[in-house]
Amino acid sequence: MRMTWSDVTPKPLWLNRRQLLAGAVSLAGTPALARIEAAKSAYSTDAEPNSLEDISTYNNFYEFGTGKGDPAAYAGSLTVDPWSVVIDGMVDKPGTYDLSDVVKGQPLEERIYRFRCVEAWAMVVPWIGFQLSGLLDRVGVQPGAKFVAFETLVRPEEMPGQSSPFIEWPYREGLRLDEAMHPLTILATGLYGEEMPKQNGAPIRLVVPWKYGFKSIKSIVRISLVDKMPPTTWNMLQPGEYGFYSNVNPKVDHPRWSQASERRIGAGLFGGRQDTLMFNGYEAEVASLYAGQDLAKDY
Ligand SMILES: Nc1nc2c(c(=O)[nH]1)N[C@H]1C(S)=C(S)[C@@H](COP(=O)(O)O)O[C@H]1N2
Numbered sequence: 001m002r003m004t005w006s007d008v009t010p011k012p013l014w015l016n017r018r019q020l021l022a023g024a025v026s027l028a029g030t031p032a033l034a035r036i037e038a039a040k041s042a043y044s045t046d047a048e049p050n051s052l053e054d055i056s057t058y059n060n061f062y063e064f065g066t067g068k069g070d071p072a073a074y075a076g077s078l079t080v081d082p083w084s085v086v087i088d089g090m091v092d093k094p095g096t097y098d099l100s101d102v103v104k105g106q107p108l109e110e111r112i113y114r115f116r117c118v119e120a121w122a123m124v125v126p127w128i129g130f131q132l133s134g135l136l137d138r139v140g141v142q143p144g145a146k147f148v149a150f151e152t153l154v155r156p157e158e159m160p161g162q163s164s165p166f167i168e169w170p171y172r173e174g175l176r177l178d179e180a181m182h183p184l185t186i187l188a189t190g191l192y193g194e195e196m197p198k199q200n201g202a203p204i205r206l207v208v209p210w211k212y213g214f215k216s217i218k219s220i221v222r223i224s225l226v227d228k229m230p231p232t233t234w235n236m237l238q239p240g241e242y243g244f245y246s247n248v249n250p251k252v253d254h255p256r257w258s259q260a261s262e263r264r265i266g267a268g269l270f271g272g273r274q275d276t277l278m279f280n281g282y283e284a285e286v287a288s289l290y291a292g293q294d295l296a297k298d299y
């Protein structure tokens with residue numbers, strides 16, 4: 001059954017959301033966004049989503065600066081149409097795919113996911129997206145592939161943060177193939193029933209809800225199937241602090257701070273610090289992926 005956000009949201013909330021959206025849109029400097037219809041997913045949490053304002057004004061997107069407000073202030077200049085994604089490496093159908101071709105035939109769902117940043121803040125986001133596994137199945141993963149590597153756009157003319165060399169651009173991330181194929185792992189093209197705000201990683205970004213937020217790479221232009229663990233941005237910067245796996249784990253602290261609890265953004269309404277859950281609350285779904293691994297070593 002296909003439904004729009006207005007079908008599932010009580011009217012007063014809906015109106016309020018439209019007002020918030022109007023604010024977010026003028027903030028991003030974009031014209032009215034297209035509505036996205038999506039089925040409701042059984043993978044959604046029952047937790048109350050953060051407001052669109054929280055989700056689109058408190059961001060990490062270092063291509064636009066290191067401040068939480070920088071992405072909302074500067075991402076409006078990003079051209080997201082046309083957009084293409086290179087899919088290469090150990091796949092049967094490598095190529096440069098137009099965005100419309102990447103999403104073609106993939107069933108869109110609304111996935112309300114908990115999102116936990118490594119900096120110990122958290123949000124709940126109603127993403128619109130589809131399973132990465134659907135795309136990987138379509139391009140045909142070859143037998144030797146063991147990892148999936150992702151890269152973000154490099155376009156310093158539109159991404160002012162890229163004039164700083166503190167990150168070796170492009171921003172890179174990676175998943176083990178079984179993590180990439182897991183049904184919780186999605187490519188998101190929108191949130192709150194609308195196209196993705198630019199500051200949240202338009203037009204297409206990864207969302208991996210049991211891992212720290214930095215694994216969820218934004219504005220993806222390249223997806224490569226490889227046989228070796230790929231380099232990842234935060235591991236390249238600080239290997240002692242950020243590992244390849246980066247699973248949310250309250251028992252393994254960051255060397256400079258505890259990971260046992262988190263600050264819920266919008267806490268004025270939703271009530272302050274809360275305990276961080278193993279795998280960000282998705283333990284039942286994903287713990288088996290790491291059976292036999294020492295997660296203090298494979299952090
Ligand atoms: N390309 C790119 N992707 C990125 C980042 C970034 O700086 N550049 N920041 C990451 C971090 S640290 C977090 S917490 C999330 C934030 O996503 P949000 O702003 O949509 O909440 O994006 C991740 N993806």
Ligand SMILES: [Mo]
Nearest residue numbers: 117118213214
């Ligand atoms: Mo983060």
